[in-house]
Amino acid sequence: MRYWIFFLASTLLGxxxxxxxxxxxxxxxxxxxxxxxxxFVIQASDSDLDxxxxxxxxxxxxxxxxxxxxxNVVPSExxxxxxxxxxxxxxxxEPPVPKYRASIAQIDLGLDLALLRIDRELDGRIIxxxxxxxxxxxxxGNSNDVILDDTLTLAGYPDLGNSPTLTQRVAVxxxxxxxxxxxxxxxxxxxxxxxxxxxxxxxxxxxxxxLVGVPTxxxxxxxxxxxxxxxxxxxxxxxxxxxxxACVPISSSVTVIRPVNFARSLIRSASLQLSVEPxxxxxxxxxxxxxxxxxDERLYFATSVxxxxxxxxxxxxxxxxxxxxxxxxxFNFTEETVYEVRVSVxxxxxxxxxxxxxxxxxxxxxxxxxxxxxxxxxxxxxxFRILVNGLVVATADITVGGVPSEQASFSNIVFGIKDxxxxxxxxxxxxxxGNIASTRFIYRNLEPGxxxxxxxxxxxxxxxxxxxxxxxxDGVDGTRDDISIEPEGGLRPGNYRVDLFIGTxxxxxxxxxxxxxxxxxxxxxxxxxxxxxxxxxxAFSPPSSVPATSFTDGANTIYAQFDWQQIARGTLWTMxxxxxxxxxxxxxxxxxxxxxGQDFQVRLTAPDGLPDGTYTMNLIINGVLLESSQVxxxxxxxxxxxxxxxxxxQMGGQIVDADSGEGIDGATFVLITEDFSIADFVWDAEQIYxxxxxxxxxxxxxxxxxxxxxxxxxxxxxEGYLPITQxxxxxxxxxxxxxxxxxxxxxxxMTKD
Amino acid sequence: xxxxxxxxxxxxxxxxxxxxxxFVILMSVLFMLLGLNLRNQVLNATTLxxxxxxxxxxxxxxxxxxxxxxxxxxxxxxxxxxxxxTTFQVSVQAIGADAQERNLADRLSLDRIVTFTDYRVEPLExxxxxxxxxxxxxxxxYVATDASPFLQPIPTVVRGLDILTISGGQxxxxxxxxxxxxxxxxxxxxxxxxxxLQF
Numbered sequence: 001m002r003y004w005i006f007f008l009a010s011t012l013l014g015x016x017x018x019x020x021x022x023x024x025x026x027x028x029x030x031x032x033x034x035x036x037x038x039x040f041v042i043q044a045s046d047s048d049l050d051x052x053x054x055x056x057x058x059x060x061x062x063x064x065x066x067x068x069x070x071x072n073v074v075p076s077e078x079x080x081x082x083x084x085x086x087x088x089x090x091x092x093x094e095p096p097v098p099k100y101r102a103s104i105a106q107i108d109l110g111l112d113l114a115l116l117r118i119d120r121e122l123d124g125r126i127i128x129x130x131x132x133x134x135x136x137x138x139x140x141g142n143s144n145d146v147i148l149d150d151t152l153t154l155a156g157y158p159d160l161g162n163s164p165t166l167t168q169r170v171a172v173x174x175x176x177x178x179x180x181x182x183x184x185x186x187x188x189x190x191x192x193x194x195x196x197x198x199x200x201x202x203x204x205x206x207x208x209x210x211l212v213g214v215p216t217x218x219x220x221x222x223x224x225x226x227x228x229x230x231x232x233x234x235x236x237x238x239x240x241x242x243x244x245x246a247c248v249p250i251s252s253s254v255t256v257i258r259p260v261n262f263a264r265s266l267i268r269s270a271s272l273q274l275s276v277e278p279x280x281x282x283x284x285x286x287x288x289x290x291x292x293x294x295x296d297e298r299l300y301f302a303t304s305v306x307x308x309x310x311x312x313x314x315x316x317x318x319x320x321x322x323x324x325x326x327x328x329x330x331f332n333f334t335e336e337t338v339y340e341v342r343v344s345v346x347x348x349x350x351x352x353x354x355x356x357x358x359x360x361x362x363x364x365x366x367x368x369x370x371x372x373x374x375x376x377x378x379x380x381x382x383x384f385r386i387l388v389n390g391l392v393v394a395t396a397d398i399t400v401g402g403v404p405s406e407q408a409s410f411s412n413i414v415f416g417i418k419d420x421x422x423x424x425x426x427x428x429x430x431x432x433x434g435n436i437a438s439t440r441f442i443y444r445n446l447e448p449g450x451x452x453x454x455x456x457x458x459x460x461x462x463x464x465x466x467x468x469x470x471x472x473x474d475g476v477d478g479t480r481d482d483i484s485i486e487p488e489g490g491l492r493p494g495n496y497r498v499d500l501f502i503g504t505x506x507x508x509x510x511x512x513x514x515x516x517x518x519x520x521x522x523x524x525x526x527x528x529x530x531x532x533x534x535x536x537x538x539a540f541s542p543p544s545s546v547p548a549t550s551f552t553d554g555a556n557t558i559y560a561q562f563d564w565q566q567i568a569r570g571t572l573w574t575m576x577x578x579x580x581x582x583x584x585x586x587x588x589x590x591x592x593x594x595x596x597g598q599d600f601q602v603r604l605t606a607p608d609g610l611p612d613g614t615y616t617m618n619l620i621i622n623g624v625l626l627e628s629s630q631v632x633x634x635x636x637x638x639x640x641x642x643x644x645x646x647x648x649x650q651m652g653g654q655i656v657d658a659d660s661g662e663g664i665d666g667a668t669f670v671l672i673t674e675d676f677s678i679a680d681f682v683w684d685a686e687q688i689y690x691x692x693x694x695x696x697x698x699x700x701x702x703x704x705x706x707x708x709x710x711x712x713x714x715x716x717x718x719e720g721y722l723p724i725t726q727x728x729x730x731x732x733x734x735x736x737x738x739x740x741x742x743x744x745x746x747x748x749x750m751t752k753d
Numbered sequence: 754x755x756x757x758x759x760x761x762x763x764x765x766x767x768x769x770x771x772x773x774x775x776f777v778i779l780m781s782v783l784f785m786l787l788g789l790n791l792r793n794q795v796l797n798a799t800t801l802x803x804x805x806x807x808x809x810x811x812x813x814x815x816x817x818x819x820x821x822x823x824x825x826x827x828x829x830x831x832x833x834x835x836x837x838x839t840t841f842q843v844s845v846q847a848i849g850a851d852a853q854e855r856n857l858a859d860r861l862s863l864d865r866i867v868t869f870t871d872y873r874v875e876p877l878e879x880x881x882x883x884x885x886x887x888x889x890x891x892x893x894x895y896v897a898t899d900a901s902p903f904l905q906p907i908p909t910v911v912r913g914l915d916i917l918t919i920s921g922g923q924x925x926x927x928x929x930x931x932x933x934x935x936x937x938x939x940x941x942x943x944x945x946x947x948x949x950l951q952f
Contacts, residue, residue, distance in 0.1 A: 130823055665836065683817060684818075
């Protein structure tokens with residue numbers, strides 16, 4: 001018996017040890033750091049700084065870059081404020097205090113994300129970048145690693161700035177898929193989360209304390225209304241606060257989170273202050289007087305997506321379905337458009353599969369899908385209602401349940417051009433101009449005698465339609481690639497679509513879109529060519545005439561230019577820029593210049609010149625990389641800034657008079673790098689790891705995290721006091737835990753001289 | 754009753770005693786002078802700074818914090834000071850061929866008015882270096898606050914003095930800033946710094 005007891009005890013001890021070591025290896029949720037990095041964003045009028053709108057934000061870099069929702073900061077009819085005031089809590093349990101002003105550094109209205117840069121004191125004075133203190137910031141996590149039922153911690157200010165930062169644990173109930181971001185375009189929260197709408201723009205953190213998303217409430221626009229609108233100030237100065245005064249809209253509660261991976265390119269470009277400007281044909285500003293609409297005659301469902309196309313149109317889904325998407329064509333949408341999808345199951349609203357009102361992140365016209373994958377869709381009749389700017393514009397329903405359908409079907413459509421041997425080449429969704437385009441698709445359960453209809457469209461207009469009677473030679477299941485289109489005059493550049501119907505009356509079974517552009521050349525069309533990089537002295541001077549792929553002595557501005565051919569106006573194309581392999585710019589827009597031309601010019605610049613690095617320009621249509629080129633600047637890679645490292649120990653404390661216990665105003669706390677001892681220290685700033693000056697209470701803060709187990713030297717001086725020095729000051733994880741955890745709070749008594 | 758009279762011996766000091774007294778006094782004075790000298794040496798000890806790129810050589814007070822990472826050639830600060838840290842700074846700016854110290858002063862003021870709180874400037878005054886070179890002195894005053902948003906410092910009134918000169922086609926700005934209460938007391942140290950500055 002005692003052997004069993006010994007065995008059990010040993011096993012439990014071993015498990016505990018493993019658990020303890022695992023906990024030590026995994027960074028824990030540092031709530032203090034999260035709270036300090038969370039800011040309260042006030043959008044105020046520029047004249048008298050009346051509060052117009054409020055929200056939360058998160059500092060994501062040491063130099064004061066703040067990630068928040070675009071709708072918190074962009075002036076609009078509902079939020080007519082041009083000044084952005086940044087408030088922060090000086091203590092974790094205190095409401096925020098206005099500290100700085102900020103400007104928009106990067107913004108994507110469609111994604112509803114914005115990056116602010118702290119650039120002014122509260123009184124409007126400019127802060128030189130070198131004078132801005134190192135601010136507490138949080139590390140970005142990989143939002144793709146979030147899984148269903150993960151517990152996230154939300155941080156933000158829950159009200160109009162009367163409360164301290166609130167941290168709230170929520171669970172991920174579902175993911176929503178959209179073309180702009182794949183299957184994890186949105187994280188849905190459980191319906192009982194009850195997250196204040198003013199926490200919109202704040203942060204959602206994983207268990208390691210990494211920022212993985214931005215809680216996002218419905219944007220308040222002129223066409224939507226706030227749940228509440230609070231009148232706080234006498235904005236018209238008539239001595240009364242009444243309905244004539246502007247109010248602060250309070251949006252509905254947060255039910256979705258925008259994954260942080262959407263913000264990475266914005267953060268990269270904002271931190272490096274890079275700007276890309278297409279000069280030959282800037283992306284058109286979408287100004288339309290027509291109302292956004294959805295083709296309510298053409299809504300269909302699919303259980304899987306390939307290149308943003310439905311692999312197969314379905315009329316019903318079997319029991320056990322875990323993925324379902326609704327597809328629809330949209331027209332006249334803009335970044336200002338707010339859309340919403342309400343899903344009900346057997347007439348009961350479903351929070352899990354519904355998407356609350358969000359900004360539109362697609363283009364003006366096109367094909368869209370919304371749905372979710374990786375979670376069970378229980379049996380029932382699902383009704384989807386699409387709302388645009390608060391109005392229902394289309395509805396569709398589908399039944400989930402029963403056994404898998406044995407209905408005849410087409411699926412997995414791709415396009416290509418046949419070679420001389422009749423083999424389909426370049427299977428993709430972009431084809432060159434020419435004579436014939438062919439499609440390949442899979443068919444199942446096609447009995448002989450079944451009628452199939454193939455309808456081809458060019459830029460939305462029916463081009464041709466043909467029917468075919470299935471024969472026994474075709475077989476019941478298989479693949480066909482003999483369906484082609486050969487329009488009169490050949491394939492012109494533009495957008496094409498093919499619909500494949502089965503039976504009588506015709507039932508849509510699969511549909512596919514492709515783009516025709518460029519000239520035939522190998523597997524892919526030759527659309528873009530001859531990318532060249534030219535250097536310029538500054539953003540306003542013309543480029544040199546000598547192209548190069550390496551500027552070893554640096555570059556202030558680079559002009560990239562390329563030739564193009566056979567691209568129809570309106571064709572969606574994507575220009576993507578990377579630095580050292582990381583995307584910092586990606587813009588998909590409609591082509592709006594000549595079909596063919598030379599030297600399409602793009603300017604890449606930064607206010608202080610381009611940082612060293614390897615820059616890559618990719619030109620993409622329909623997800624296919626058509627042309628790419630690189631240019632190296634300086635040493636060809638970005639410099640390493642150790643201030644960007646988020647890990648480590650936060651340290652602060654109080655320097656006091658040893659006799660009276662009162663704080664010593666202006667005492668200086670010097671932390672010398674591990675490379676130097678007190679004896680080596682010659683008062684050179686390059687020897688200093690961090691430096692802090694005590695405030696009127698003797699309190700100080702080291703603004704840079706300390707590395708664990710690194711032997712620093714300390715030098716503390718104050719006028720009229722004996723200096724304190726110490727070599728080999730190091731802190732381990734264990735000693736920090738014993739001292740009460742991060743931040744480490746020191747009490748340093750000094751003796752009078 | 755017998756009265757015993759106690760009287761002191763009125764004989765004077767011996768010669769040896771006299772010399773000992775004088776010697777002690779002399780030694781005391783000597784050690785005091787030596788101490789004062791040592792103190793002055795410590796207080797006025799300097800450290801050499803040279804920047805071949807900028808063509809600047811300076812002797813700055815020892816144990817002041819040297820910083821060359823900003824938009825200046827170098828800056829030294831007395832970190833032992835409470836409140837605002839007394840600062841000497843040398844910076845070099847590009848300037849047009851027709852520009853004079855007057856234009857430079859205006860440029861500095863316009864830059865500072867958007868970054869300094871309550872910046873006030875006084876009229877330019879002529880200044881002559883020890884080697885006879887002419888310059889202009891710009892006196893100003895502003896309010897400085899510690900930059901950390903999480904602390905509660907008391908703003909300090911700072912007095913500043915810029916010596917502006919144009920040398921070798923570039924503007925040289927030699928700056929002295931101190932807490933307004935310490936400005937006059939620290940000024941001799943800055944003047945010594947100026948006398949030893951070569952550019």
